[in-house]
Amino acid sequence: MTLATEPLVRFSGVQKTYDGEQLVVRALDLDIQRGEFLSLLGPSGSGKTTTLMMLAGFESPTAGDILLDGKQITRTPPHKRNFGMVFQNYALFPHLTVGENVAYPLTVRKVPKGEQAERVKKALDMVRLTGMADRLPTRLSGGQQQRVALARALVFNPQLVLMDEPLGALDKQLREHMQIELKELHRQLGVTFVYVTHDQGEALTMSDRVAVFNEGIIQQLADVESLYETPSNRFVAGFVGDSTVLTGTLQGAGADAAIQLPGGYLLPGVNVNAAARGAPVQACVRPERIVLHSPAQYPKTSAVPATVARVIYYGDHLRLMCDLGHGQEQASVKLALAPSGTGPQLEPGNAVLLEFPPAATRIYAV
Secondary structure, eight states: OOOTTSOSEEEEEEEEESSSSSEEEEEEEEEEOTTOEEEEEOOTTSSHHHHHHHHHTSSOOSEEEEEETTEEOTTOOGGGSOEEEEETTOOOOTTSOHHHHHHHHHHHTTOOHHHHHHHHHHHHHHTTOTTOTTSOGGGSOHHHHHHHHHHHHHTTOOSEEEEESTTTTSOHHHHHHHHHHHHHHHHHHOOEEEEEESOHHHHHHHOSEEEEEETTEEEEEEEHHHHHHSOSSHHHHHHSSOOEEEEEEEESOGGGOEEEOTTSOEEEOEETTOOOTTOEEEEEEOGGGOEEEOGGGOOSSSEEEEEEEEEEEOSSEEEEEEEOOTTOOOEEEEEEOOSTTTSOOOOTTOEEEEEOOGGGOEEEEO
């Protein structure tokens, strides 16, 4: 009997190589919980899509096991896994109508025609394509075609829906709209979604948890808030969200850890990877956590003098690029946009002080 706490899917020691030498996925251990929206996030070549393809059955692991409800599926062919699949290129049949495309998985499963019609209508209603069953896919917009692909993946009530960069071909505004729709659909259906993307904003917007891949290894698996606020290593800190990066050496230990910058400034922070005293380190600080001061308001600690290099207007916020000198990268500071005429008058060349709150200054060994 399957326990309620057992994950829906378990990867256990899974490896994958295509050439017998280089591992694309290395010793993967991953549990996917029932009903969650899990995103596999990472750069190209990180192993995320290969992981999805092994779960779908289109690729076979070189080593290790994949379990579904506690039962081995490593050698189960794709059509017997009862998984819905949505691809970036939609993979619709151009010569079939929308309704025939959505009905295809039901036809393969020999579902009676009467039941097919009912299920297709329900699936199209679900993705807001009511009344479009008789159209050809070529007569639809990109967003509508993606909805057809989604309806086809959902129509046979799959245990799991797998998505491989499904919104990658859409323009920014439509992509963001579809993100909201997908998350709402997930909430309504309660089906387990596994979603591959290289877009960290997309992963943060939709997911319950995110697995960050790099070089075939999960660097961090966490809920979206933990992933953003407490990245576990330097790669995750740099890949997920924006960061201002400070380079220096570690001083102090434990709760008294600090990064010493080349200019001699000492900034207390969190020593994430237990770097040794005197070791070269980098600190990552989210731009919205940095506090801007005028030179006359010098805080006692955690502040560095800087010069405004550029002011970038984003509509809802300003982004300052500030030169810290001493060979440091420019600090990126995000400021909420004040009502017109009430905010600080910032121009390139202005002297400022940047305060780096210790709790937001996460120090990593390099």
